[in-house]
Amino acid sequence: MCKDGFEFVSYSSPTAAVLQEIEALVESVEGGTGIVSAISFDHVLNCDKEMDCYFLAYAGSLLVGAATVFAPKADEGEIALCVRADHRRCGIGSALLAHAIEVLDRHRVASRILICDAKSVSGASFVRTHATTELFSEYTMGLSGGLPANVEGDVAIRVATDADVPRMAEICAAAYGDPMAESRQFIETSMIAVQREGYVGSVGTDLVAVCFISTSAGARSVNTVAVDPRFQGRGYGREFLTKILHAQPRDGLKVVLDVNSTNANAFRLYVRLGFEILSDIRYYRV
Template sequence: MSSPIKQGLLKRRGLDAAELTEIKQLAALCNNHEGLDLKLNWGILRQRPSDQLNDFLYYVDGQLVGFLALFSFAAREGEISGMVHPAHRKGGIFQILFEAARQESISRGLNSLLLIVEGASPAGQAFVRHLPTTYDHSEYKMVLDGPQLPQEMHKHLHFRAAHPQDIPVLSYISAQAFQVPQDEINWYTEQKLSEANRRYYVGEVNSVIVGIIEVSFSEGSALIQGFAVLPEYQGKGYGRQMLARTVRELLRANPQSIWLEVMTENKQALALYQSCGFKEIGCYDYYRLPLKH
């Protein structure tokens, strides 16, 4: 007996291999149509928990024509990113996906959603203009284009892999560097530190951890993220040396690309990445939508 043809909205707790393939094909079509690089966090999509509703798919006669992903990196804040097949736009599909994600976010007690829209996406920009959103920030996507790395390590800096016992310090440094309440930082766990597609590094000065940096691997590429140095140790060259050491470690693994994201207004970090050989290849705008409970 054949399976019923998928039709309309499907809410998923975890994605199977067939759905991931459909999403990837739809993303490639949308990217080619508008010359975009949609932000879908593939490493996360492939490891969705089966007990949490995060992904919303829309089918027409068995074909996936719309997808929206919900992410939550902070305790009371969600992020969403999605797409609709160019031939099925202006039919209200994204509104259906968005409303399903909004209701799920409210049920979780989230206070706001960040809508991620590529700056070069007319369809995405038009959608957020019709919502009561406020502009929050923008981030450049940067890719390594010919490393320009300092040769010598700072003699006082010790660079090593993070250990589970470092987790409280990692949370503290992130809270200090990103000005986020420490009790909202929940992404450092023993499970995360042990995952094969992730690496966590720390920089120590006189046995004190002063900086952290994370790498995740997906689709043959390496993403540098969570890069933070304690404020009192910034401006001393430790961050540059940590970044250089991380890039050297990654080059040994020979990924297809090494990339990162940085807020456009963070001129100091932008200059650091540019000086080490990273170049801007895209820009993502973030719009905040308050959620009414």
Template structure:
């Protein structure tokens, strides 16, 4: 479990690294702040100063990895040392896949990727909503807060829409349930539950994710209407609104653009194998 000092040191190191290369690291702070053990966090200190940090984020048998090293201390094998420790811990767990996350602009990250057995997997656009007029229809498409009775539907949506295993989908739901500021909404069309959308709020920022509509109900404007309702609700509270979308998902990308989202950064993911 990260201490209060660890959290502050990681935040300070993140700011320093981001300013040095003009990018944003995806450190999944909502997960870092709710850790129940220290098995997934690797810190490198010199005296009182945090020089390097690496985090693992587990979802069932799949893991994501993100980290950083102080710009003045690179090329000294620090990140390699942290990576090797994290990788060793995964070898004794049930881990089928490890994805390494790196901002597209980070040259230092790309250098490390080239030095290990990893191959490009996919990229995500990080998008922010910019003010625009959005119309919604409340007559047939409604949002309601999710209940425990929706668990099975949520799992089915993750499996069918995001191509994840059922075990990983169950694990992901357990992680989300431990987060503060998390809200699940179910999408209803003509009184039938057809999708879901998640919102995580942190101060004046709202993150939309886990947005899915069953394939048989896609292409009917249901998703666009539901997303518009969420955006307007968050905008009324003067929240900044963000989401992410895979760069290859042209349908979703077009939908987000039509509502007023604009891309501000790209995150790349690399598959490390074998485990």
């Protein structure tokens, strides 16, 4: 698709060379600004593997804009985008967003969410034009000052196995309020994802907690932390996560996690463990 001298293309699974182009674009946009584009490179968890989730804009051979869709749920897609500073106000962002929404409509994804760093002035302007309602923030938090003090207690941790998947799905469905089938699919996909390892925590014979650790070149990310609601309020979540952190290699990678601003209990837990807010990504209905 071409518009006003720009060429627009989309992919469900781009080549390594295209991914490098996107990474270079993101680096050029984010570099030195302290602003996070929130462009997602981890689409293995997308519910529909055939759906295009990378949307690119070229001026000749130069990649000048990109949007991605992260859609681990069948009914919701998160759209992030970035455009080179010298190509803004040319309609590129609007065209990328429209293209992403068109694909989500085609795949019957009813809920479309635009995400934007709260510090981005140009992003705020874009949001005012294209979004309707601010929903919440997602804080990326980083562990500062070293690991929290290890704890002794009743929670035993281990690497998750395929046999744990049904119980892991039950815990996540109960903790997050998601449909069981959706949680089961998410856990199954997470278990086979590259550079992602699942952990479970048990108290006696009861499996009570779940999380995943994703490792990249720059960081170790804690994902999908969930404690069975029947066992919450007893300190098991703090003990579980502390032991998970101590089980990771001492390789110098920074440890990060994301938390929804509406999840006050989890936010307080992460602060007590020594995590600090690194970025504030706002979520908007479009």
